[in-house]
Amino acid sequence: MKNKLSRFAVPYVVWMAIFVVAPILIMVLYAFSNGEGGATLSNFVQMGDYAAVFGRSFKLALIATAICLLIGYPVSYYLSREGASFQRTAMVLIMLPMWMNFLLRTYSWMTILENNGLLNQLFQKIGLIALYNQLTGSNLEYFSMINTQGAVVLGMVYNYLPFMILPIYSVIVKLDYSLLEAARDLGANNVTVFRKVILPLSLPGVLSGITMVFVPSVSTFAISRMLGGGTELLLGDLIERQFLGGAYNPQLGAAISLVMMIIVVICMLVMNRFGEGEEQAVML
Amino acid sequence: MRQRSANSAGNRLLMILTGLFLYAPIIILIVFSFNAGTSSSVWKGFSLHWYAQLFQNRLIMHSVYITLLVSLLATVIATIAGTFAAIGFYGMRRKARNGLLAVNNIPMMNADIVTGVSLCLLFVVFFNGWGAFAGWVNSWQSVIVLPERLTLGFGTLLIAHICFNIPYVILSVGPKLRQMDRNLVDAAQDLGCTWMQAFWKVIIPEIKPGIISGALTAFTMSIDDFIISYFTAGTSASTLAMTIYGMTKKRVSPEINAISTLLFVTVILLLALINIRENHIQSHSHHHHREAAVHTPAPRKKGGGMWKKVAAGGLACVLLAVLIFTGSAARSDRVVNVCSWGEYIDEDLITQFEEETGIRVNYQTAESNEALYSLIKMGGADFDVIVPSDYMIGRLIEEGMLAELDYSAIPNYDLIDDQYKGLSYDPENKYTVPYTWGTVGIIYNTTMVSEPITSWSAMFDEQYAGQVLMINNSRDALMAALCCLGYDINTTDEGQLEEAFQLICDAKEKGVYQAFVMDEIFGKMEGGNAAIAMYYAGDYLTMLDNNEDLAYVVPEEGSNWFVDAMCVLKSSQHQDEAAEWINFIAGTDANLANMDYIWYASPNAEALAEYPAYYEEEYGEPLDEEIYNIMAAPPEVLARCELYINLPQETLKFYNDLWTRLGI
Numbered sequence: 001m002k003n004k005l006s007r008f009a010v011p012y013v014v015w016m017a018i019f020v021v022a023p024i025l026i027m028v029l030y031a032f033s034n035g036e037g038g039a040t041l042s043n044f045v046q047m048g049d050y051a052a053v054f055g056r057s058f059k060l061a062l063i064a065t066a067i068c069l070l071i072g073y074p075v076s077y078y079l080s081r082e083g084a085s086f087q088r089t090a091m092v093l094i095m096l097p098m099w100m101n102f103l104l105r106t107y108s109w110m111t112i113l114e115n116n117g118l119l120n121q122l123f124q125k126i127g128l129i130a131l132y133n134q135l136t137g138s139n140l141e142y143f144s145m146i147n148t149q150g151a152v153v154l155g156m157v158y159n160y161l162p163f164m165i166l167p168i169y170s171v172i173v174k175l176d177y178s179l180l181e182a183a184r185d186l187g188a189n190n191v192t193v194f195r196k197v198i199l200p201l202s203l204p205g206v207l208s209g210i211t212m213v214f215v216p217s218v219s220t221f222a223i224s225r226m227l228g229g230g231t232e233l234l235l236g237d238l239i240e241r242q243f244l245g246g247a248y249n250p251q252l253g254a255a256i257s258l259v260m261m262i263i264v265v266i267c268m269l270v271m272n273r274f275g276e277g278e279e280q281a282v283m284l
Numbered sequence: 285m286r287q288r289s290a291n292s293a294g295n296r297l298l299m300i301l302t303g304l305f306l307y308a309p310i311i312i313l314i315v316f317s318f319n320a321g322t323s324s325s326v327w328k329g330f331s332l333h334w335y336a337q338l339f340q341n342r343l344i345m346h347s348v349y350i351t352l353l354v355s356l357l358a359t360v361i362a363t364i365a366g367t368f369a370a371i372g373f374y375g376m377r378r379k380a381r382n383g384l385l386a387v388n389n390i391p392m393m394n395a396d397i398v399t400g401v402s403l404c405l406l407f408v409v410f411f412n413g414w415g416a417f418a419g420w421v422n423s424w425q426s427v428i429v430l431p432e433r434l435t436l437g438f439g440t441l442l443i444a445h446i447c448f449n450i451p452y453v454i455l456s457v458g459p460k461l462r463q464m465d466r467n468l469v470d471a472a473q474d475l476g477c478t479w480m481q482a483f484w485k486v487i488i489p490e491i492k493p494g495i496i497s498g499a500l501t502a503f504t505m506s507i508d509d510f511i512i513s514y515f516t517a518g519t520s521a522s523t524l525a526m527t528i529y530g531m532t533k534k535r536v537s538p539e540i541n542a543i544s545t546l547l548f549v550t551v552i553l554l555l556a557l558i559n560i561r562e563n564h565i566q567s568h569s570h571h572h573h574r575e576a577a578v579h580t581p582a583p584r585k586k587g588g589g590m591w592k593k594v595a596a597g598g599l600a601c602v603l604l605a606v607l608i609f610t611g612s613a614a615r616s617d618r619v620v621n622v623c624s625w626g627e628y629i630d631e632d633l634i635t636q637f638e639e640e641t642g643i644r645v646n647y648q649t650a651e652s653n654e655a656l657y658s659l660i661k662m663g664g665a666d667f668d669v670i671v672p673s674d675y676m677i678g679r680l681i682e683e684g685m686l687a688e689l690d691y692s693a694i695p696n697y698d699l700i701d702d703q704y705k706g707l708s709y710d711p712e713n714k715y716t717v718p719y720t721w722g723t724v725g726i727i728y729n730t731t732m733v734s735e736p737i738t739s740w741s742a743m744f745d746e747q748y749a750g751q752v753l754m755i756n757n758s759r760d761a762l763m764a765a766l767c768c769l770g771y772d773i774n775t776t777d778e779g780q781l782e783e784a785f786q787l788i789c790d791a792k793e794k795g796v797y798q799a800f801v802m803d804e805i806f807g808k809m810e811g812g813n814a815a816i817a818m819y820y821a822g823d824y825l826t827m828l829d830n831n832e833d834l835a836y837v838v839p840e841e842g843s844n845w846f847v848d849a850m851c852v853l854k855s856s857q858h859q860d861e862a863a864e865w866i867n868f869i870a871g872t873d874a875n876l877a878n879m880d881y882i883w884y885a886s887p888n889a890e891a892l893a894e895y896p897a898y899y900e901e902e903y904g905e906p907l908d909e910e911i912y913n914i915m916a917a918p919p920e921v922l923a924r925c926e927l928y929i930n931l932p933q934e935t936l937k938f939y940n941d942l943w944t945r946l947g948i
Contacts, residue, residue, distance in 0.1 A: 020391060111325040
């Protein structure tokens, strides 16, 4: 029976060779070639100029991931202790925003954060800005929130928080409660139970959540452009610009993509070492 | 049993706040879909206007159609292919399976942008290879004529979506297979089933929950995807996300809020139906599922009714797609693909042209000259007519990308003022028909600056820190700096360029710039979010309609005046239709309508002269002369302005380097 079944996979293996493996090989080829078809390393040399962009992208993505974890873990944990129908509804509610296009949600943040945006209008109305001016002796008409790195991080957290909550929740909710009871029976207090039982057991979910937030954050280009005002170039912007944007240079774009991919893969390998022996990362 | 409600009020509060955080922007979006005004931050009263408008908007309806179609097709194909692949993997030895699963995970683990870029490159390489092959085939036989130029489009978009959907299906079917009792198939066969029967009657029902949840995940991913589509769809198959992205650069039309609200409500209703049904089943069967699968409760018992609902929902989607399809399917064989800038045409002209000639117009927009160039180079588009600016036309001609026009098919060319013919970018008038012309200048908010602005130095002035919007385009930005320093705007002297670059850099360092923007300027200046910006005269007049405090000046140091002209790409398959379109647009009536709509001056002498009268007739009041002079700059202003000329390759590269350095 087994051999007969494995034949079903043949078309997909061919498909993967063409549409998964070949594109990456082509990307590698592009990265090592110049516009005229010769081989060169200059794309990588040139990339040195962009070290700051790499640094900024990874920094912002790390901050966003950390914030997602700080919010996402407690939320998933508390959620798992609610009633079953509450949990189901909450899960649907967390998934639901994905059906509203993320660009639109991000655009909505623009109208909230603008200098004359909804939030500043609100602050004005309740006198928060006046109060702040009195306290600090400054003369602000608004708080500048948009076009800052903070706004970009906010956009990342907002868009990818569900990707942190879902995997963590799906691991925690499957925890065997008799383990917790056993731990308590053996004299552990709540903190110890959490640290020694719940946390280690939920690690696979945490790791997969981190990956699912970090990877899209580090490579985003729409969010940084909309909320960052184009003053803080991120890796995604840099790559987009080489292909379909203002600076046509697909070779350089391929090289940057390649390096980014390698760094991300290394990060993930290192992380998976932490979770070694655990179940394979849980997706969605 | 687990403890119920073990949460304190504080814990609850955290959850509520998270919910609020997730939903605040969505609620705002929905609320503003009922706004009577166009703004997305100022409430002008309740109205269903945008919902009515929505169905008139061809661009949006078409992108909704593309989105639904590609998501449905990709989901169906990926679900079937993924299920078979998962079964195949299940039947393999562990080692082979793990290896293949690792490859399978690549699209999921990779950043979307890497997947998008690598697929884009694959398509480009394939297209190039195909071009050579088709050329060779066509050269030695004439029975079958193969198209030599392929471009990104619906096909590539579909492939990309299938590509990133299959892994999700495999991932949700795989575990169900592993949970299945391995003896079941043998038992079925022992009881007289053929292998095929066992497959359909035993394996498939066992893994059905996995298949369904995989399909739903795939569909969600497809609908929500933007980045991969962006790199693989070209411009002809814009998904809703891509259309929205195009709009976020200028102004998101509330129609988008309306369509999103409709889609959102549909999904909520569907999910509510499923959930009610599921609760019903649960309370009957006393069977508590602890599945984490969000959309899909595991339907062990009595699940049939619910699947009917899901099927009905799916069917409704299909019907909707078909409806839109038939709605937009007034198709004809004659097509012309036009690419221009955002809000750069009176859209009624498109309908008018279609009715007159029966030629269907695919109207698309690019962001900037440079982006247009990249798009064409990457094979991302199959445009016929493009409307680049002077210097880019020069570059396209130099690189042999434009087709020579047959002016006998464009009689309206004679109406174009001689002043706009034979300019430096096309000295012999072989390739272009001018579309509009205008000046670049400074737009400022009179309530936010202390004195009228007359000089480019305002763009670099610390006094306005955080209040200035710099243009996000190297040529124009450096032009401002060059003018400010008193250099020629077409200089190739790297020292002068470097100096100009330093001026911008210093200003950026000092925090003068609030942002680097292109069409985002509209919303930001109209909303009073910035004091000073540099942009085009015509667009200033559009903004003036929405904010009377704005003023425009062509700085005393001089500036750039530009001509945007229609040209036809060499690769165009629709040269005749392209000529008809160009002729139509060059006509006086079209120019008048366009001028009235976009406020850019027309090169058609008759139209330009007639415009004040046209305006008076249309609006019942005379046209302010000042406004007319801003639109069509008088000779004394033009005297201090200069056209861009196409720069040599090294200088272009230098511009590029400078600009990227600025972004770091």
